[in-house]
Amino acid sequence: MTVQRIQTNDRLSGATIFSDLVFLSGQVPTDRSQNVAGQTAQVLAKVDALLTKASSDRSLMLSAQIWLSDIERDFEAMNDIWSAWLPVGCAPARATVEARLASADVLVEIMVVAVRRTA
Amino acid sequence: MTVQRIQTNDRLSGATIFSDLVFLSGQVPTDRSQNVAGQTAQVLAKVDALLTKASSDRSLMLSAQIWLSDIERDFEAMNDIWSAWLPVGCAPARATVEARLASADVLVEIMVVAVRRTA
Amino acid sequence: MTVQRIQTNDRLSGATIFSDLVFLSGQVPTDRSQNVAGQTAQVLAKVDALLTKASSDRSLMLSAQIWLSDIERDFEAMNDIWSAWLPVGCAPARATVEARLASADVLVEIMVVAVRRTA
Numbered sequence: 001m002t003v004q005r006i007q008t009n010d011r012l013s014g015a016t017i018f019s020d021l022v023f024l025s026g027q028v029p030t031d032r033s034q035n036v037a038g039q040t041a042q043v044l045a046k047v048d049a050l051l052t053k054a055s056s057d058r059s060l061m062l063s064a065q066i067w068l069s070d071i072e073r074d075f076e077a078m079n080d081i082w083s084a085w086l087p088v089g090c091a092p093a094r095a096t097v098e099a100r101l102a103s104a105d106v107l108v109e110i111m112v113v114a115v116r117r118t119a
Numbered sequence: 120m121t122v123q124r125i126q127t128n129d130r131l132s133g134a135t136i137f138s139d140l141v142f143l144s145g146q147v148p149t150d151r152s153q154n155v156a157g158q159t160a161q162v163l164a165k166v167d168a169l170l171t172k173a174s175s176d177r178s179l180m181l182s183a184q185i186w187l188s189d190i191e192r193d194f195e196a197m198n199d200i201w202s203a204w205l206p207v208g209c210a211p212a213r214a215t216v217e218a219r220l221a222s223a224d225v226l227v228e229i230m231v232v233a234v235r236r237t238a
Numbered sequence: 239m240t241v242q243r244i245q246t247n248d249r250l251s252g253a254t255i256f257s258d259l260v261f262l263s264g265q266v267p268t269d270r271s272q273n274v275a276g277q278t279a280q281v282l283a284k285v286d287a288l289l290t291k292a293s294s295d296r297s298l299m300l301s302a303q304i305w306l307s308d309i310e311r312d313f314e315a316m317n318d319i320w321s322a323w324l325p326v327g328c329a330p331a332r333a334t335v336e337a338r339l340a341s342a343d344v345l346v347e348i349m350v351v352a353v354r355r356t357a
Contacts, residue, residue, distance in 0.1 A: 181254045183250075198249060205249075208243070210251045214264030214347065215340060
């Protein structure tokens with residue numbers, strides 16, 4: 001029943017692990033001068049890094065929530081990067097909605113639940 | 120540690136299954152000319168279909184997220200359809216918030232986590 | 239494979255429990271005349287109460303979703319209350335986005351997934 005945590009601060013953990021499940025915090029881009037394609041690539045690199053630390057990877061995602069600050073403008077550009085990043089046949093359940101995010105220059109945020117490699 | 124997937128494309132899976140847990144993608148209506156009551160009924164029919172494919176059903180939902188494109192106008196009408204659909208005593212944990220959705224004529228989207236019948 | 243439910247009505251359960259996992263409904267404040275600090279404190283008290291009923295507590299959260307009706311204005315004030323409430327080293331994975339909530343005077347809503355104490 002132990003919860004493991006990765007990159008924990010006073011507000012959140014980058015990831016939490018319980019049994020075979022991994023929960024990631026919503027990931028946002030560091031360089032917010034980029035367009036949504038660049039920001040999505042940054043976010044997915046952070047997802048990769050956290051999943052690796054949690055003994056998981058992008059082929060083991062169960063669900064993803066994606067927030068876009070302008071879904072009408074940025075939906076397709078985000079999807080192009082997302083689909084290219086996904087291993088074939090490994091897409092998670094997903095929902096994508098629009099939301100104003102923590103900072104006005106954040107165009108995309110992604111939160112993931114995944115399974116851990118335990119075998 | 121195997122993840123099973125249902126209706127997988129290059130962007131998402133309609134559902135993912137791991138151990139006893141089922142994660143559905145956010146479901147949206149097909150006929151978007153309908154009002155929120157009609158759209159909610161369509162969405163819940165899609166939830167039923169996916170849960171059935173995943174060896175679950177509407178009495179086994181753990182949590183649901185509901186997005187409405189106009190929560191002030193459509194909250195009660197969505198709730199009427201939702202409550203009539205729920206088996207007595209089987210309501211999941213739930214959160215309902217407003218969000219602009221992938222297309223302007225989508226009034227409601229619902230994402231579910233459920234338990235699989237394994238007995 | 240039994241799902242347990244706490245405070246179930248025709249719309250939602252305050253919490254659902256399956257195996258070692260606890261899913262809470264999005265919690266909102268009762269006294270909506272308060273500012274976001276007061277409302278966050280109310281919401282966290284409700285989270286505490288539900289987690290206790292589910293044999294869990296605030297040190298066992300896996301993930302949290304936080305919605306603010308005005309993220310630019312209220313992000314820091316919410317975070318101050320949230321961080322003071324969190325036990326040291328126990329922060330969950332988290333995402334915080336803006337959304338219009340079920341009532342215009344609700345400034346904050348929080349939804350949690352946690353682990354049950356089963357030992």
